[in-house]
Amino acid sequence: MTAPSRTTVAVVGGGPAGLLLARLLHRSGIDCVVLESRDRTYVERRQRAGILEQGTVDALRACGAAERLDREGLVHDGVELRWGRRGHRFDFPSLTGGRRVWVYAQTEVVKDLVALQLADGAPLLFDAEVTGVTGADAGRPVVHYTHEGLPHTLACDYVAGCDGSHGVVRRAIPRGRLRTYERVYPYSWFGILAEAPPSGDELVYAHSPRGFALHSMRSPSVSRLYLQVPNGTDPAAWSEEEIWDELEARLAVEGGRKLNRGPVTQRAVLPLRGSVTEPMRWGPVLLAGDAAHLVPPTGAKGLNLAVSDVVLLARALAERAATGTAAALDAYSSACLERVWRAQHFSWFMTTALHTEPGQSPFDTRLQLARLDRLASSPHAAAELAANYTGLPLT
Template identity: 65%
Template sequence: MRTTVGIIGAGPAGLLLARLLHNAGIESVVLESRDRAYVEHRQRAGILEQGTVDVLRAAGAGERMDREGLRHDGIELRFQGRRHRVDFPGLTGGSSVMVYAQTEVCKDLIALQLKEGGPLLFEAEALEVEGVEGDRPRIRFTYEGREDVLECDYVVGCDGFWGVARNAVPADLSRVFERTYPFGWLGILADVPPSHDELVYARHDRGFALLSMRSPTVSRLYLQVPEGTDAEAWGDEEIWDELERRFETEDGWQLRRGPITAKSVTPMRSYVHEPMRHGRLFLAGDAAHIVPPTGAKGLNLAVGDVVTFARALVRLRDTGSAELLDTYSATCLRRVWQAERFSYDMTTMLHRAPEATPFEDRLQLARLERVVGSRAAETDLADGYTGFPLD
């Protein structure tokens, strides 16, 4: 097989890149190790930044998002029983976010790719990326019981942290920055309308809690739990009782309960691999960086990466200039590190560390008081949450 861009991974990054290249008249082939049903149903992120929403609309992938997604103009911070709303449009000049699950983004992009785009091969497992230092890189992969080779001009690794693309970057050229947190998120899906019309981030002495949603009838909620917790060790009523404790307010706000349909534990870590480019290999999304979910940045960072790559390749084709390709890693990493900073700040401000001292507890509360008491600090949070520029 031969194409211009070989894309490993059919998550939102790989699928969106294929769509952007198709719209620009550039050929691509997408290889995905899992089957279509798995890709369309794995639960992941659900918050789209303003820039991500704009990109999906411009790519022709925003129709169902605009019809079924939930625009949110703010979040609520909750601590010491008090409630404070952060008004995104009022603080940022009009930006907002969209609640629209990653599963739905993938469904939309898969449908478009299969209808209009280039080859999208499910159950095609990439084995190795070769020759990235030359002008004809190759992806060795298995498909339908046989091994094959995809020859291309460029390879974009959108295959996540455990994928093979990053292994093609020589170890002596790689630098890794990471932090593992001593807690995770116990997340549930529940068949009950959300108890609030916007996301609620609660800091409590017993630990963090987040109220989110997937639709007007399905709630998504999270509890901070110790690292390594087994989700099944928590009973349904035990989960609801703990959520009620952590969301409790002075004004008597009530949490709606309903049947829990799924529960899982998400580990918390920060990770960055530098560089994000080696030769004709470009890393995007979780293959290059991971953020704790507190800042709602993972999917949005992946979108920024592939938008940067697509623009660079179009520039090369139209002008002959490789400048944007050559600066791909530096351009992406500027945005990545700002998102890492924001996610770290949100995580450490809202989660109680297992060995936290009274001094550290007071500092957390002081940081929250600063946000709710200073328009400058509140604006910084709103700017970070709604998204850093894609250019």
Template identity: 55%
Template sequence: MRTQVAIIGAGPAGLLLSHLLRLAGVESVVLESRSREHCEHRIRAGVLEQGTVDTLNEAGLGARMQREGLVHHGIELLFERKRHRIDLTALTGGRAITVYGQHEVVCDMIAAAVEHQQQLYFDVSEVSLHDLTSDKPWIQFTHDGAVQRIDCDYVAGCDGFHGVARESIPADALQNFERIYPYAWLGILAHAAPTCDELVYAHHERGFALFSMRSPEVTRLYLQCRPDEDLAQWPDERIWAELHARFENDEGWLPAVGDITQKGVTPMRSFVCEPMQYGRLYLAGDAAHIVPPTGAKGMNLAVADVRMLSKALAARYREGRDDLLAAYSATCLERVWRAEHFSYFMTNMLHPSFDDTPFINRLKMAELRYVAHSDAASRMLAENYVGLPFRD
């Protein structure tokens, strides 16, 4: 098999890259170790920055998102029993966020890939990358019991934190930066109509809580918990009691109670590898960086990566330019580190620490008050939350 760009991973990064390359007239093949059904039903967060929404629309992938996505013009910070609204749209010159599940984005991309007859292989195994520092890299994999080979010009590693792409780079060629947080999120999906039109981030002495939604009928909620939390110790009744305790406020607002259809514990990690390229291998999305979910940056960073990579590859094939490919890592890392800092800021501010001194928790509360009442601080949060403009 021969193609111009071989893409490892059929998550949002790999699928979007394939679409953007097709629009630029560049051939690609996508390899995915999981089944199509798994990819289309794997539930992940779905807060899309303005730039992500614009990118999907420009690529012709946003029709269903425009119909079913929930556009939010603000978020709320809840602390000391008071709700404080951050007006994202007013503070950012009209920008907003859209709540639309990551699996829905993946479904839309796979449907479009099938429609346009893009080469997409699910359920592949034994993937190995070869000759990455040459001008003729190749990939070997097994599909339907047969060993196959792809010869290509470039490889895009979009296969996540545990994927084969980053592991194919010699350890001495990468520098890894990581922070493991001392808490996690217990997340649930519930069949309950959202009782608020916007996301609510709650700081409470018992721990952080987040109110979100997936649709007009489904609520998504999170509780701060231990990384080693035993879900067996969290029956539905305890979850709802804890949520209501952490969302307590003077206005009497609370999430609606409904049947819980999914529970899970999400660990909190920050991770960045530098550089994001090695020879003719380019890393994108979770293969190169992880952010804690508090800042809602994970999928948005992946979109920013492949937006840049698609432009760099298009310039290479259309104009014979290599400068954008050479600058790929440095260009992406500037945005990555800004998002890492914002995610750290949100995570640190909103999660009370039970291991630190009361002094540290008082500092966090002081920062919350400042963000809620200062126009300058509110604008900083809003600009980062809706996503900084792309520097095209």
């Protein structure tokens, strides 16, 4: 592919945010180029989230990217929370007026979007490492990158930073123009992928005196499970038997079934933190997804927030192209941040209600249990949980 030198929108980052943005722009008749620093194999194997909100599925369907999702995705109408060795199921459709979630791995979303992009979308360059952005202060941004061993420049009207929290694009914004709010949690998740059929039909989140645990899945034959562990834990230090025994203990309920066990094929320790960078726009430079915010995975919001960002951004850029007005583009940051902070609050609530702090007092544990008991006893609290988990509607 000949390296393009001019486009309307330079999309930096070929993850789900950048790929979906490019897809939406292409369908609106706005030319763009996607630059991804990694190769295609790496991008399509990069393990991340697996829960898709109703709004995310709707967005993928609207742009023709949900054919395999609708065929292979696992529809979930609820979630179970466990505490005090009791399980409590929250039925999403009845609590939200019909909304639900899907289990469909981010790797599969990316594969679907890559295939569409290469088949009929805007240019997508893998192994294209962006080294800097210049000219943005004058309203004429130029993206500098290397591809196939050669340096290139890409002049554009806008730069969309979809390249993560350590990406190049946000570093192009001058110091002092951004403010970042951050919380680092005092524990991590030890996650495993196992060749074992899921032990239930829906996700199970568990609060226990031993720490948090989560039972999830990737397919009818592959389970995804997590344990709360201290920060800095070495995942190799656990034997498979120790992992399964600890999961069994934390997920146990009276009269419950045993976990299906199987070979552990992947393991990793994931630190938990939340961060929000404000604003999400500086002139022609726009941030989306992890480049602007991170959430702990407890609320399943990371990928879904990225999708809502780029849906709003694509609408704003389409309005600008069609009418010449910039009202939606000017409101992009504030519109996104309202949703981001609500998702941060929900993720914080789920995280702090279900995890045990190091050295936590019995008083604080009783407060946690009171918060959880309210979810089970109050229809209003249950509806609030379901509304946030399935995702607030995109406006």
